[in-house]
Amino acid sequence: EYLEARKDAWIELYGSLLDFDGEGYLSEARDEAAWDPRALTRILYKEESVGILQLATLKGAQEGIGHIPFLYLKPGWRSKGLGRQALGQALYTYRDMGRKCLQLQCAPENTGAQRFYRRYGFVSVGEVPGVKGFLDLLQRDI
Numbered sequence: 001e002y003l004e005a006r007k008d009a010w011i012e013l014y015g016s017l018l019d020f021d022g023e024g025y026l027s028e029a030r031d032e033a034a035w036d037p038r039a040l041t042r043i044l045y046k047e048e049s050v051g052i053l054q055l056a057t058l059k060g061a062q063e064g065i066g067h068i069p070f071l072y073l074k075p076g077w078r079s080k081g082l083g084r085q086a087l088g089q090a091l092y093t094y095r096d097m098g099r100k101c102l103q104l105q106c107a108p109e110n111t112g113a114q115r116f117y118r119r120y121g122f123v124s125v126g127e128v129p130g131v132k133g134f135l136d137l138l139q140r141d142i
Contacts, residue, residue: 002029002040005052005072012075013110019131028069032056038093043073043086050077053086055093060103066094066142068104078112087120095142102142105135 003026010020032039036057043051051073059067068090073083094102105128106113114136122138129135 001042001049002026002052002054005074006070008074009070009072013107014132021131025070029054032058032069041086041089043077043082045077045080045082050074050082051086053089055090057093057097060099061097064098064100065139066090066097066099066102068102071104083116084120091142099142101139103137103139105130106138107132108134108136 003022006022006025007017007020010017029040032054036055039055039057041053041055042049043053052070054068054070056067056069059065068087071083071086071090073086091102102122103125104117104122106117107130108114117138121140123140124136125139126137127134128137
């Protein structure tokens with residue numbers, strides 16, 4: 001399910017699976033979930049799985065930063081408040097861990113995600129290299 005969500009998000013953004021490293025994403029998610037069960041969560045509506053929230057709870061601990069490597073909702077489930085709830089879960093988890101801010105990376109051309117994150121207080125604090133060019137590094141206080 002996780003890999004299918006990653007593939008769908010990649011195709012939606014880039015139009016094909018060219019340069020997609022599914023095994024790399026899957027390995028990272030497995031490692032994070034093995035360390036902390038909160039790191040990988042299905043987003044559910046009633047009994048239906050409609051998305052994925054991935055946290056990197058080890059990353060940024062020394063700096064007091066929480067990281068969201070992946071937040072995905074199936075296309076038919078966007079703009080229904082579920083993304084906001086998933087983001088709230090991430091904020092709660094990291095606040096409970098003593099983190100001071102939350103960061104994530106977002107492709108500049110992913111305008112829907114950019115709008116969503118900015119609506120909930122994220123601001124651009126720089127750029128980081130990605131597979132297909134630079135990604136915006138977005139951050140908000142917790």
